[in-house]
Amino acid sequence: MARSLSNMVHKGIATSTHFRLKLASGFGFHQGLKFSTRITGDSDTHEDFRPTSNLQDSGITVQDVVMQDVKENQVMLYIKGTTDAPRCGFSALAVKVLQQYKVPISARNILEDPQLKEGVKAFSNWPTFPQIFIKGEFIGGSDIVLNMHQNGQLKDLLNDIDADSDKAK
Numbered sequence: 567m568a569r570s571l572s573n574m575v576h577k578g579i580a581t582s583t584h585f586r587l588k589l590a591s592g593f594g595f596h597q598g599l600k601f602s603t604r605i606t607g608d609s610d611t612h613e614d615f616r617p618t619s620n621l622q623d624s625g626i627t628v629q630d631v632v633m634q635d636v637k638e639n640q641v642m643l644y645i646k647g648t649t650d651a652p653r654c655g656f657s658a659l660a661v662k663v664l665q666q667y668k669v670p671i672s673a674r675n676i677l678e679d680p681q682l683k684e685g686v687k688a689f690s691n692w693p694t695f696p697q698i699f700i701k702g703e704f705i706g707g708s709d710i711v712l713n714m715h716q717n718g719q720l721k722d723l724l725n726d727i728d729a730d731s732d733k734a735k
């Protein structure tokens with residue numbers, strides 16, 4: 567026999583239906599919880615370390631940023647800290663080596679932006695910093711650039727870069 571809504575409410579069935587609906591809508595909430603759990607579990611995306619860039623809302627991906635960086639800057643570094651104040655010996659070494667040459671050096675501090683940090687790693691498929699790009703090509707880290715400095719390859723590579731240039735040809 568079909569039961570009327572008032573009957574269902576009276577018998578408490580509608581209440582339990584309502585409860586189920588609340589649970590159903592709570593599912594979305596659950597997904598929200600799952601999402602925040604995932605964020606909290608990743609130290610780089612914990613809210614205390616939230617990126618300072620606005621990439622998330624801009625529609626521009628980190629890959630776009632890196633592609634543009636390496637296209638526009640003949641010597642492009644992704645480092646920990648800045649070229650004036652590196653925050654790691656590896657980054658400091660890369661900067662020091664490259665500063666032996668009269669070429670413009672551009673750099674981004676990956677410590678300021680966890681999204682950029684992970685994006686650069688994904689872009690180059692290289693797990694550590696510093697990361698050095700010269701004339702659009704990924705070179706490697708500080709040990710590689712030091713080695714290239716010592717064996718003369720770096721001089722050859724940087725040879726045609728104008729000291730005043732800041733754009734790729």
Ligand SMILES: N[C@@H](CCC(=O)N[C@@H](CS)C(=O)NCC(=O)O)C(=O)O
Binds near residue numbers: 646693694707710
């Ligand atoms: N062989 C590399 C070593 C660099 C390295 O070990 N970097 C570490 C410590 S700064 C790193 O970036 N680890 C991954 C990370 O911090 O995300 C080089 O000479 O550049």
Ligand code: FES
Binds near residue numbers: 653
């Ligand atoms: S930050 Fe510790 S080795 Fe680079």
